[in-house]
Amino acid sequence: KTVLQQSLLENYKKFVPPAGGASVEIQLALYSIVEVSTQLQTIKLQGWWRHYWKDERLAWDKAQWGISALVFWIEEIWAPDDIVYEQIEEDQLGNIAVTVYPDGSVFYSAPRITTVGCDMELTKFPYDIQTCEFTVGSMSFDGSLVDILPRGVSNPEEYFEEAAVYQDKAAVDLSQFRANKEFALTTIRIVSENFYYNCCPEPYPIVVFEITVQRQTLTFLSGILIPILAVTYAGFFVLLMPATLSGARVLFAVSAMYTNTAIYNVAARNLPEVGEFTMIGRMYMASLVAALLSILISVISSSINLVVSEQIKNRTELLAVFRFYDKDRSGALDSEEADRALSALGLVQLEREYVFEQFKTQDAEEIGFHDWLAMEEELRALRWSSHHSIPVAALVTLVGHVFENNAAKPPHQTSDEDPPAPEPLNTPKAPDDVAEAGWGVQSDTDQVQNGGVVD
Secondary structure (H helix, E strand, O other), X not given: OOHHHHHHOOOOOOOOOOOOOEEEEEEEEEEEEEEEEOOOOEEEEEEEEEEEEEOHHXXXXXXXXXXXXXXXXXXXXXXXXXXXXXXXXXXXXXOOEEEEOOOOEEEEEEEEEEEEEOOOOOOOOOOOEEEEEEEEEEOOOOOOOEEEEEXXXXXXXXXXXXXXXXEOOOOEEOOXXXXXXXXXXXXXXXXXXXEXXXXXXXXXXXXXXXXXXXXXXXXXXXXXXXXXXXXXXHHHHHHHOOOOOHHHHHHHHHHHHHHHHHHHHHHHHHOOOOOOXXXXXXXXXXXXXXXXXXXXXXXXXXXXXXXXXXXHHHHHHHXXXXXXXXXXXXXXEEHHHHHHHHHHOOOOHHHHHHHHHHHOOOOOOEEEHHHHHOOHHHHHHHOHHHHHHHHHHHHHHHHHHHHHHHHHOOOOOOOOOOOOOOOOOOOOOOHHHHHHHOOOOHHHHHHOOOOOOOO
C-alpha cells in the first residue's frame, strides 16, 4: 500500500457507515438477458451493478499528495450491503476493486449474473409478454444510515435509440446490451420508494426494477401453430371427397388426428409445464375435437352411402331376377320358379322355404310381383354384408318409410281416415298389366347388367 492509503486506513472503521449517513446511487449496466425460464419461473440477468457514494473519511488534498485516485479492495473499506431481495442465485465474477477520488467519492462496478424469481402468465403462450419485478435494498441499514437511490446515465438518448427500449428513469445503462434470441426487451421501469416493515419504525429505501420482455414467436409459429392449423383444415377437406371413397375418407381423417398428436408431442418438450391451458394447448384440443368430428361425419356419411347403394342394388337385382325366372310372363313366380330365383340370390334351402312361406299369396302357391319386391328387407336381413351399419341402415329405412307414406297419402286427406283399399295382389296380370306395375319398365331392365341377367 502507498503511504496515502496507509494514512487513510489508519483509524478507519470499515463496519461503520460514513458520518451523517451515506447516499448510495445504484445503476445496472445490463449486458444481456441470459435466460427466461418459463418452466422454472425465473429470469437470469448478466451485467454490472454500479455503486456511487461519498465517504469523507477517505478524502485527501490532491494538491498536497499529487494523486488523483486510489484503488482499494472492497474488503478494506465500508461498502453498502445492498442485495436483490428476490434473487435465487447470484454469481459474482472476480474480486471487486473500489476507486476513491480526492473529494471522498467512491465508485465500484461489480459484474454479476443474477437469477431472480418471476411470476409468469402463460395462457397466451407463445404470444405471451412477461413482466419480471425485483427489488434492490440494503440488507441491514435503514434509511437514516444508508439511502438507496437510482442513478441516471449521462446520455440516455444514445441507448434509447439503439435498443429501442422505453424507460421511465434512465437508471439502466443499455449501451452494451446484447439482445436475447428468444425474448425481446420491451420496457424497463424503475421506482424508488421507502418501505416500512412491521418490526421497525424506520423507513428502508428500496429501488424496484420492472423488466418487460416479449417472446419471439417465429419458431413456434412455423414449427407448431401453422402445422397444426394446416393439418386441421386438411382434416375438413376429407368431407369434400366422394362418398364412394368411404375407406379413404376415414383413413384420411384418422391420419390427420394422429399427425396433430405427433406435432403436439414433439412440441410439448419445449412447452412450459404449467397447470393451465396455453394458447397452443387450447388450439391442440380444438384440433383434436375437429379431427374426431371429421371422423364421425366420415363414418356416418360412408355408412349411409353404403346402405343406400345396397338398397338400390337389391331392388334392381330383385327386378332382374324376377323377370328372368318368370318364364311364362304371368307376373308371378310359382313354387318352382320362386325356388330357382331365390337360389340365384344366394339363399340356402331353409331360407328359401322360409321366404316363400312368408311372401306367397294366400290363395295360390306363387309370389306376386309386388310381394317379390317387398322381400328386399327380409333378404337384407339374411345377408351378412348388410349388417355393417345396423343403426345407419335402420335410420335410412325409417326416413324412407316416412317419405313413402307422405308421398302415398292423398292431398285431400288431412286426418287419419282409412286410405283407399289397395288393388289385390293375387290377381294374375297379363304381361301388359305387369309392365304397368313397374317390373317390366325398359329403363330399369336396360340398366341392370351386373347381375348377369339379360332379357
